Amino acid sequence: MINLKNVNKYYQNGDSQFHVLKNINLSIDSGEFVSIMGPSGAGKTSLINVLGFIDRSFEGEYQFDGQSYDTIDDRTLSRLRNQSVGFVFQNFKLIQNNTILENVELPLLYGGMSKREAKPIVLEALEKVGLPNSATKIPNELSGGQQQRVAIARAIVHKPKFVLADEPTGALDSKTSSEIMAIFKKLNEDEGTTVLLVTHDKRVSEYGDRLITIFDGAITSDKQVEV
Template sequence: MIELKNINKSYIQGKNKYHVLHDINLKIEQGEFLAIMGQSGSGKSTLINIIGFLDDQFEGIYNYYEHPIHEYRRAQFSKLRNQNVGFVFQNFKLIQNITIADNVALPLLYAGAKRAFIKERVSEVLKAVGLAGYEKQLPKNLSGGQQQRVSIARAIVTAPKFLIADEPTGALDSKTSAEIMELFKHLNQDNQTTIIIVTHDPKVGAQADRLVHILDGHLTEDQDHHKRKVRARQ
């Protein structure tokens, strides 16, 4: 599904160039539940912004379903992003003055979906994240864990091929965080949605099926929890 070959990324600031990702090689198959773990500043967000088609400024090869994404123009990139990826962030990024249903509906509105379909689909995904009946509530009346569930509902409403979650449990206590990870696990198993989670928390990382470590912009270890072995790096 996703194949990165020798990806390098630098940020330019004035006369300085910061080389943040070094020769990243990574293959992700459809249906995988992968965690990318590394300390703050190691390049996790930079890497998943590339994987999620948010950043087209990189060197190297990115094949997506065998299409050479690195050759795409910016407009093609945005289209690819809108049609394929759902994003979940640490701070939920909900719009505070509109209802839960309207927050979840946004990606469908952008995609031009019909009103009746939107209503039905929004209820369906709210149910899938354990928030049936919360349509008319405002985000501020929900707990952190519930708000993250809403943002997950918003991320899956268009049935994307893959989900990217950047520190999705970073603002949650450990019990709530475990519940959110359970939800990701279910979404992965029930719908075969590929899930890529970024975390600096080993407890969160351990719940994914596969764990990739990143250190100072280098991918180091790649563990498959099912097989309990370190696989050969692709």
């Protein structure tokens, strides 16, 4: 599904260039659960931004489902992003003035669905993340762990090709982190959801079936995790 070939990325800082992604070659198949670990500044977020069709200013090739997308226009790219990727962030990024239902329905409405059509699909997604009775609440009425469940529901509601989770447990205590990771694991095992997860936390990374380590902009190891 995902195929990065010789990807290099540079940030321009005035006159100097910073080489943030170094010759990245990476293939990820549908259904995988991949953890990406590396120290702060290693380039994890930069890599996620390339993988999630947010950043296209890189050298090399990104083939997605066999197609190279570097020549498509910005509007098509953003449609591809909306349809193909579900994002989960460390700080949830929910819209505080909207209800949980309104937060989770957004990817479906972007895809052209009516609110009436979206509602049962949203309720099913909330059920999957263990929040069956929260649709009319607002994010502030929920705990951090519950808000992250809402963010996961929003990320999966439109059945994207893959979910990108950037430090999804970074703001949570260890018990809540385990609960959140159990949801990702269940989605991966029961629904075949492809999960790409960035974390600093070794215990969190162990939920994945494959562990990629990135150091100084380069992939330094990439291996299946023994069970």
